[in-house]
Amino acid sequence: MIDIALLGFIALVLTLGLKRPFVWVLAYIYIDVVAPQKIGWGIIQSVPVSMIAFVAAFGGWLLLDDKHGSRVTLRQALVGLLLGWCFFTTQTADFPVEAATKWAWVWKALVFALFLPLTLRTRLRIEAAVLVMVLSIATIIINGGIKTALGSGGYGALSLLVNDNTGLYEGSILSTAAIAVIPLVLWLARHGTVFKPDRWVKLFAAALIFACLLIPIGTAARTGLVCIGVLGVLLLRSAKRRVLYASLASGALLIAVPFLPQSYLARMNTIADHDSDESASTRVQVWKWTLDYVAEKPLGGGFDAYRSNKFTYETRTIVNEGNNSIVKSQVVTDHGRAYHSSYFEMLGEQGWPGLFLWLLLHGLGLWQMERIRWLFGGRKADGADGATTWQWGLATALQQAQVIYLVGALFVGIAYQPFIFMLVGLQCALWSYVRRTEHRPTKAQFRRSSTEKPIPATS
Template identity: 60%
Template sequence: MLDAALFLTVMGMFLLGLRRPFIWVLAYLYIDILAPQKIGWTLTPMLPISFIAFLLAFAGWAVADPKAETRFTLRQGILAALLVYCFLSMQWADFPVDAAFKWEWVWKALVFAIFLPVTLITRLRIEAAALVLTLTAGAIIISAGMKTALGGGGYGSLYFFVNDNSNIYESSTLATVAIALIPIILWFMRHGTIFPPDRRVRIFGGALIFACLLIPVGTEARTGLVCIAVLGLLMLRDVKNRMMYLLAAGAVGVMALPFLPASYYERMATLGSVESDQSASTRMQVWSWTLDYAAENPLGGGFDAYRGNEFTYRLPVTREEGGALVTEIENVTDSGRAYHSSFFEMLGEQGWPGLIMWLALHALGLLQMERIRRRWRDREALAEQWQGPLASALQFANIIYLVGASFQGIAYQPVFLMLIGLQIALSTYCAKLDSARLEVERKALRDARRAAASGKPAMP
């Protein structure tokens, strides 16, 4: 039944796209995030639905969308340059087979991030893309949140729709995505038009936010806890009564403590013991190895270059002997360990050029969203009151991603590349409105000058 429902949903979106081709863009967002072809077992895996949706999205834009409004921005140029550089690094990759396997999905994620802003030329389209992204990820989040609430969580034991530790279904990645989506959910609860904000929308949004907060608990992902703390600090900027916010946040945190499982406390306790935690110690060694590797290979080693690392480090190990706990220092040798950081992932795989492009991509996005937030926050017209808050929400999502990416190799994560596409689209849309507004003001000024020169009153 589930397989048939997923298949009919996808086919329905393909058919609706014949009348409204933009729906094919939404179909690709849905398929790429949820991966229904992995959830189903007969019908959905039968066709390459992801690639079909990818081609249909481009075809729909080429046939039906106006090209006069197409803009190619600096950030799209950076994405294109990063795409080309990733392809070039394949030519000298240390592990060509593994690099080719990663390239199969990375190029699609980058190309679609470049293409997405071209299609988001109206408020309705921007909102629809953000809504599909949020609700599709929300389907996974709600399911995992319910399992957590019913006691089915735990590190490595929270089951999702797909038993596949990749993409958004990796536990730490899902925790980061869930927290990053909270500002966007709040925006829909205040400014959405597809589902106008009312009591039902607020109830659903509140429940979805609660499910998002449960994900770091259910997955016991330490990154998720850090992301929650960062989000809490970020939201201080926009709340009206900061003291009440801090008191409410503290009260909610204290009330939640008795309901957290003991395994969660044990897992979070390792945040303060880097030297005695093997996972954290390994990451530090991998990062040190990557810096040394980049010094010798400044252009990077291609995708999955981490497979060539090998190192030995000393780790305190506690064991029970004769009824007493004895701590000894042991040498631990490890090899082929992943970067566990997007910053080091970019440095090791694409070298300094790739890391600089990746950092510039996100730095420009944060600056653009801040500029939009400030320029649009005091506007009084109803049609101009949603841009600033959306820019703020996308900025917060980006910051949370960068925090989570510090401890995960998610530099090319499709969901966050889609969010970058939304940022570019919003920036382009606001620039277009500002340009039109400026043109109207210039025309009015010219008319006033002509009227003054001729001695006639200017036309209103």
């Protein structure tokens, strides 16, 4: 029955695309995020719904869609270069079979990130893509949030829609994405036009944000706690009443702590002392091994190069015996451990060239979103504050989401995560849209001008 419902829904959306080909782009976003083919148990697992939507999205744009306003940006070119470099390292990978398996989904994530901005030519299309991304990941988040609230969470124990610990269904990855998506939820609740910001939309947004905050608790992911802290600082930067915001946030934290599970608090305590936690200690050793590895192979070893690592290290545990505390040491030998960091993942697999391209891609994203914030933030049109425009709001939300991702990526191997590359595609689309529709200085500068042109009423 689940298979029939999912296939029926996908078929309906694909049929709607016959009249509006852009709907096929939205269909692929939904399928790539939710992975409905993994939710079902029968026939849907044998239907290549992802590939069908992928081909439909590209074919619909190429053959049926209007190309007016479609432009290739510098960051899209960087995605193309990264794609080509990943292809090269895959051909020379240390583990050809495993590398080919990872390449099978990485290339689609990169190609779609390069392609997505070409389809997002208007405000409505940009908003529709944001909305579908938020609602798609909300399908997973709401399910996990409800189960966490009912007390069924725990490290490695939170059961989501599928019995699959990969992609967005892995605890640390979902925790990072759940916190990163909160700024986009806030933007939709303020500037949405598909669902206008009435009380019901704002109520749903508040409930979804609460569910997002529950995910790090339900998964007991330390990365999620760090991301929540980063989100709090970022929201403080854009808040108008910062003292009030800081007071309310501090009060909410004090109220929430007594209700948190003791198992969650115990796991969070290991953040401060990685030597006492084998998982954290292993990550440090893998990072050291990666630096030694690229010293010998600066071009990287291709996907899954970590499989050749092997190291021995010592962990320390404090054991309380009566009134005394005894430090016990244990020697651990491990091998074939994953990077658990996007930065070291890129470095080990794609070498220094790949890491440079990846860092440049994200660094330019932060810079471009800041340019848009300054362009609109300094404007006063018809008595309105430029910081209330949808462009300023979306640039801020995308920048905040990217910062949260980059911090979370320090501890999670999500360098090629498709959902994050969709955010990159949205940034490219917004940058291209603003360049096409707004006045901009000929030289890069972070100086607000009092002679900026008024914002035209474009959609």
